[in-house]
Amino acid sequence: MSIAITNPKSTPEDQALDQTLRPKTFIDYQGQSKTKENLKILIGAAKKRREPIEHILLSGASGIGKTTLANVIANEMGANLKVTSGSAIAKVGDLGSILTNLADGDILFIDECHRLNKMVEEVLYPAMEDFKLDIIIGKGPSARTLQLDLPRFTLIAATTRPALLSSPLRSRFGLSFRLDFYEISDIEKIIARAAKILGVQAEERAVKIIARCSRFTPRVANRLLKRVRDFAQVKGDGVITEKLAKAALKMLEIDELGLEPIDRQILKIIIEKFNGGPVGLQALAAATCEDEETLTDVYEPYLMRLGFITRTPRGRFATRDAFLHLGLKYPEEYQKKLI
DSSP states (O other): OOOOTOOOSSOOHHHHHEEEEEOOOOTTTOSOOOHHHHHHHHHHHEEETTOOOEEEEOOOOOOHHHHHHHHHHHHHHOEEEEEEEEOOOSSSSHHHHHHOOOOOOOOEEETTTGGHHHHHHHHHHHHHHHHHEEEEESGGGEEEEEEEOOOEEEEEEEEEEEGGGGHHHHHHSSEEEEEEHHHHHHHHHHHHHHHTTTTBBBHHHHHHHHHHHTOOOOOHHHHHHHHHHHHHHHHHSOOHHHHHHHHHHTTTTOOOOOOOOOHHHHHHHHISSSSSSSSSSHHHHHHTTHHHHHHHOOOOOOHHHHHHHHTTTEEEEEEEHHHTTTTTOGGGGGGGGGG
């Protein structure tokens, strides 16, 4: 199944686009103002002491800017950034190889850190606390432990599912920041900056239309801008106008709130097949032919943000706003089910 346009998860195409559009400094990094202010103080103090910054945990939905923020922190510190992911560190030896190749002041960024296995985590604890790497040589009674000194590095870890992190790992981070969905005004600035970098002229009204469909997520906004740019170059003279933006989004089957066919299908299934709810996650996944993780990580957060569905111990419910958005009559007796 192809990835939906508004799916915030990264694709190979996004990685090339992210490298081009990714801000390098706090000045260019839009949104997340409270997090930025805290990080500016942290970085400023670390520079005055000429020390690496504390270990940082970043959490938030896919496409919200965790990797970008790690790059900004490294640039502001003047440090080298080494990037890997939790799923890529399969063995203790993999982690040992990465850590021993770091230099003083380097920043190690581990994306999706909740995917680290327990054996790797155990080795990471002394590395984070004491900058020591414990290596076991040999097996059985003759086995012995060799302790290596590591450079003073900073670990920045990112996760979309902080609840899956173990308590011992979470407690070893000096600071933890949760990145929230962006305000529309910040998304508009991100789109305008991206259009300038891509050499595309976009009218202010067109930027606002794209921003409203971006699901409050920078990665989705940049992806939509690219698709609308292609449409404008083929169907127009390359300038993204309000009319062309609306036509492009209509062709992509994205409505004014950024909902795609799969989003509307989820709402219709809850309303029509399950009488508005409650419906359990397994039943909903089976009915939509989507896996449970995709539903909870990709689609539900935005639908809940819009107030179209609610999650209760009994299951998922569609709300009055969901009925109205789909043009369906809202049965007043349905309200009793939500109580």
